[in-house]
Amino acid sequence: MDHFERQLVRMMRDAEAPAPFEPRHRERLWAGVRVRRRKRAARRAVGSVLAVAGLSAGLFLLPGHVTRVEPGHPRPLPGTSPSPAVPPAVPPATPDGASSFPPATPDGPPGAPSSSGTPTATNPPATSTPGSEGTETPSGSPADAS
Amino acid sequence: MEKGRAREFDEFVAARWSALVHLARLLVGGDRHQAEDLLQESLVKLWFVWPRVADGAPEPYVRKVMVRAAARSRQRRWWGERPVERMPEAAVAGDVSADVAERSRLETALARLPPKQRVAVVLRYYQDLPERQVAEALGCPVGTARSHAARGVARLRQLLAEMNEPVR
Numbered sequence: 001m002d003h004f005e006r007q008l009v010r011m012m013r014d015a016e017a018p019a020p021f022e023p024r025h026r027e028r029l030w031a032g033v034r035v036r037r038r039k040r041a042a043r044r045a046v047g048s049v050l051a052v053a054g055l056s057a058g059l060f061l062l063p064g065h066v067t068r069v070e071p072g073h074p075r076p077l078p079g080t081s082p083s084p085a086v087p088p089a090v091p092p093a094t095p096d097g098a099s100s101f102p103p104a105t106p107d108g109p110p111g112a113p114s115s116s117g118t119p120t121a122t123n124p125p126a127t128s129t130p131g132s133e134g135t136e137t138p139s140g141s142p143a144d145a146s
Numbered sequence: 147m148e149k150g151r152a153r154e155f156d157e158f159v160a161a162r163w164s165a166l167v168h169l170a171r172l173l174v175g176g177d178r179h180q181a182e183d184l185l186q187e188s189l190v191k192l193w194f195v196w197p198r199v200a201d202g203a204p205e206p207y208v209r210k211v212m213v214r215a216a217a218r219s220r221q222r223r224w225w226g227e228r229p230v231e232r233m234p235e236a237a238v239a240g241d242v243s244a245d246v247a248e249r250s251r252l253e254t255a256l257a258r259l260p261p262k263q264r265v266a267v268v269l270r271y272y273q274d275l276p277e278r279q280v281a282e283a284l285g286c287p288v289g290t291a292r293s294h295a296a297r298g299v300a301r302l303r304q305l306l307a308e309m310n311e312p313v314r
Contacts, residue, residue, distance in 0.1 A: 004299075008267075014245065015245075015249040015252055015253070016165070017168070017249075021163035026156065029186055029193075033190050036191075
């Protein structure tokens, strides 16, 4: 430490002037404490509100997510399956009996719903089996198609 | 409980106020109002950690808070320094005492240092802290703190020499 540095130390220490802690300092200090306490409480309240809001949003979105994954359409049925009313034991009446496919799609009116989604039936059944009501409709009788 | 804590805190502040104001004044470069603001802010922070530091070292805590704030002071507009052509508080011979004039010169010179250099010089020479603690208080490596102190002293040497030159 050279002469200037020693002088600097002395100047810094000698420069200290007595400064009493006055009532105005005390009042200002406690006012600062109150302000800071209010700020901290407000910050904590805002934090709590944000946490609750985030939690609520999460809980709100979670069931919605589950709802969206529900199946929107029924599973497509196989093309060979007739409507549930058709008794499986009844074979389709075909003239030659060679076809193994049942006559699943009778000719209905245009635009009528079909269980297989393929409304084309090339070989309409020749006859209807008595007793199988409403399942095999002859061509041109739209009243029974529904 | 709260009253006892407040009383202890009050006693500490009253006992150390004078020394802390002086330190704050050196750290900000002499402005009494800025020094009081800095000390008040630091003491408010101290109050909220008082149960933890009261039995240990409340004064180093306040000092650290003040030093950090003073070193960051360049970023705060209300502590902004304005370069001027002439020294604003040059001592006038004959109308003030020698002590006051010397203090005024010192504070004026300190005010012209960059904040980190000023803080390093004050901690190193007024507080007599080792370089490691100066670096810790500034939040920088020891070499950087040493460099701040050395440059600050060199600049002070130059500034005080200029102020002591007779007016032509």
